[in-house]
Amino acid sequence: MQRPPAGTIPDSPGSYQFKDAHGRVIYVGKAKSLRQRLSNYFQNPRNLPPRTAQMVATAETVEWIQVRNDVEALMLEYNLIKEHRPRFNVRLVDDKSYPFLAITMSDDWPRAMVMRGSKRKGVRYWGPYGHAYAIRETLDLLLRTFPIRTCSDNKFRHHERIGRPCLLGHIEKCSAPCVDAVSKERYDELVEELSRFLDGDTDEVVRDLEAQMRDAAGELEFELAARLRDRLGSVRKAIEKQQMVADRSEDLDVIGIADDELEAAVQVFFVRGGRVVGRKGFVIDKVEDLTAEELVGNVLEGLYYDYPPLGFPKVVLVPTPSEDDDLYERWLCELRGSKVQVRVPQRGDKRTLLETVTRNASEELVRHRLRRASDHNARAQALNELQEQLGLPEAPLRIECFDMSHIQGTDYVGSMVVVEDGLPKKSEYRRFKIRDVAGNDDFAAMEEVLTRRFRNYLQERETPVSEREGRFSYPPNLLVVDGGKGQLNVAVRVLQELGLDDEIPVASLAKQFEEVFLPGQPDPVRLPRQSEALYLLQRIRDESHRFAITYHRQLRGRRMTRSVLDDIPGLGPTRKKRLVKELGGVTAVKRASLDTLRGLSWLPDAVADAIYEKVHGPPASGAQPNATRQSGP
Structure with a gap:
């Protein structure tokens, strides 16, 4: 990489991005002074740390974005790293999803539950915790004192409909709002008290329970006092689970x-x-x-x-x-x-x-080192074995595998899965809906999918770096197709027609004997049965098959569950859901008269007419489909 001309790098805060020959961002950094920071990279490589020297050697260009101050540079750097996931930036490799204790505050009757994954609006979270069972034990203790609901919305509506609470309502671990056993004001108080307790404000809760227990005992209500005593014991057990490590005022x-x-x-x-x-x-x-x-x-x-x-x-x-x-x-x-x-x-x-x-x-x-040693060594061994056994010019750091799926020629789909450094890269998986193949023809379907994929690559390669979408920007070091010689010949023909046969190595994996076929070789390559290379190819092939089957089932399920209410102008998912709910099902909508449909105040007349016409055909002339709804008496 050549150093930018002297004086072109600004002496101001900003973020800089190194890019490789394909225009891919490989490193993002931030600096108070872009000129001073970037000058550190353009020196004798021997004076650079090894991984920094490798990054500079891989890079072809460097670009930068100026900002007003170093705080903005920090925020811009992080956003660019999230967007591009550069290979030379530090990255989080542990994908563990930690559990939280959550309360759905936006619900009419908030619900306590254990949640994982991305955070949602209208939900308050406490945690994360190391183990889900720890939260459930704590929540089980707290429900005796703060009996708010933990049931799903469907279960809540079911018991609301039948007028009887569930088991938790009978054993006083839920205040049973589904049957109006508690007022909205008192329920909101319970939610607020539980929230304060989880925030660490435990003393007030303990004092209130002690006072209520004494009052109940003083009024000779011993059964109530005993229940309050049990609740107090549950609260104290929950408090013990929260280790005290600092002053109460410290966060x-x-x-x-x-x-x-x-x-x-x-x-x-x-x-x-x-x-x-x-x-x-x-x-x-x-x-x-x-x-x-x-x-x-x-x-x-x-x-x-x-x-x-x-x-x-x-x-x-x-x-x-x-x-x-x-x-x-x-x-x-x-x-x-x-x-x-x-x-x-x-x-x-x-x-x-x-x-x-x-x-x-x-x-x-x-613990991680032990896992890393076995996993990293196995992946490196698999890639090296593939290079050696298949005669590849370099280790296949990026492998793409393609597979087809259909049932008697219907809902024909193809899948492309990507493995980089021996690990699945799901963000670059792609699905293809077959457009031009009629009937059951796997070879033609494979040809269509591969042609579309590599034509897109050629188009993106000719596009300026700043305008690339990135979906098919990078060629694989090894192209794998599921099948035998027939599928391999299709892949070779497509690469030859596009002029990529010298650039992209290709192989096919036959499932019957786990044989690998290569272009120009009459006999298959048989990888050792216990080799890491064969295991990697099997995993890639099985993953592409799973991905194709999943997409095929989605399309088939969508086709089989299509409703008469689909594709009606003006009737989107929200209106459709409300229409079915208010009238009591799709069958009820079919039976509804035009006057009934027009009588729904939230449904425009034009949409009501379109629904009636879709189900029954054009309305009679006396129905006046274009009449406007009258307001007032």
Whole structure:
């Protein structure tokens, strides 16, 4: 890569992006001064750290975007990393989905539940927790004191319809709002009390229960007093599960890090009101060379850029100062709306707590190393074996596999799955609905799919880098088709017609004897039965088959479940759902008269006419389909 002309790089804050020969972003960075930072890359490669030197050698161009200040540069860098996922940037490799305790505050009758995955609007979260069973045990204890519903919406409506509560209502673990056994005001109070308790405000709850128990005993209501005593015991057990580690007024996030040359394990304890209310752990792949200070900065970005479920703390404890503590404090203050400190505890309880969290990170790193050693070695061995056994010019770091699926020629579909570095890259999977093949012809279907895929690649290759969509921008190091010699010949013919036969190696995998066929070789290559290379090809082939079957079933199910109400102008999914619900089903809609349909105040007359015409044919002339609805007497 050539250095940009002198004086063209601005001396201002911004983000820079290195790109490879295909225009793919391979590294994103940020800088207070783009000129000073980029000049560090254009020196003798021997003076650069090995992975940085490899990145510069891979890059073809460098671009940059100027911003007003270093906080904006930090935010822009993170957005670009999320968008492009550059191969030389550090990345989160642990995909564990942690469970949260959640309350659906936007519901008429909020529901407590255990949730995973992406966060939803109108839901309050507590956690994350290390294990789902820990949340369920805590929730089971708290329902005796705060009996809010945990049932699904369907179950709630079912019991509302039959007028009887479920078992939880009978054993007093639910206040049974489905049968109006509790007023809306009292139910909202229960939700608010449970929320305060989960926020760490436990003393008031305990005092209230103790006072109610004494009052009940004083009025000789011993049965009620006994129930309150049991509830108090449940609350105290739940409190014991929340370890007290700081003063009640303190909100902390404590970050522990343990790392080696390749990866870093991170553990985070969330402390609210002095109690540990959640924890989270993840692993960072150190693709670039990082100092301890830079690693802390990357951890802070990944942890807080997407709004955390528990909000932002007042203090973040880290094991070592970041590369720019002032930058991260200003960024967090801007996100929180008030002061946030990032500091390293030197002594006392907070230092002890940080050491505990760091010890958790060290133990997780040891466990991860054991998993990593076996997995990474197996993947590297598989790629090397494929290169050797199939006579490939280089190890197939990107493999694409294609498969077809249909039933007697109907709902014909094709699939393309992508494996990079021996791991599935699901973001680049593609599905094809066959357009030009009539009947049962796998060879013609395979030809259509491969032609569409590689024509798109050729078009994107000729497109300026800034205008590429990225869907088919990169060629595979190995193209695999599911089948025998017939499918292989189709793939070879398509690549020859497009002029790609010298650029893209191709092979087919026959399922009967797990034989690999190569162009120009009459006999198949038989990979050793227990080899990692064969195992990798089998997994790729099975994944492409699964992906194709899934898409085929979707299309078939969609076709078989089509309704008479589909494709009616003006009747979208929302109106259709409301129409079916109000009239009592699709059959009821079919039986409805034109006057009934027009009588629905929210349904335009034109749409009502279109529904009636779709079901019954054009209305009689006396029905006046275009008459406007009258208002008033």
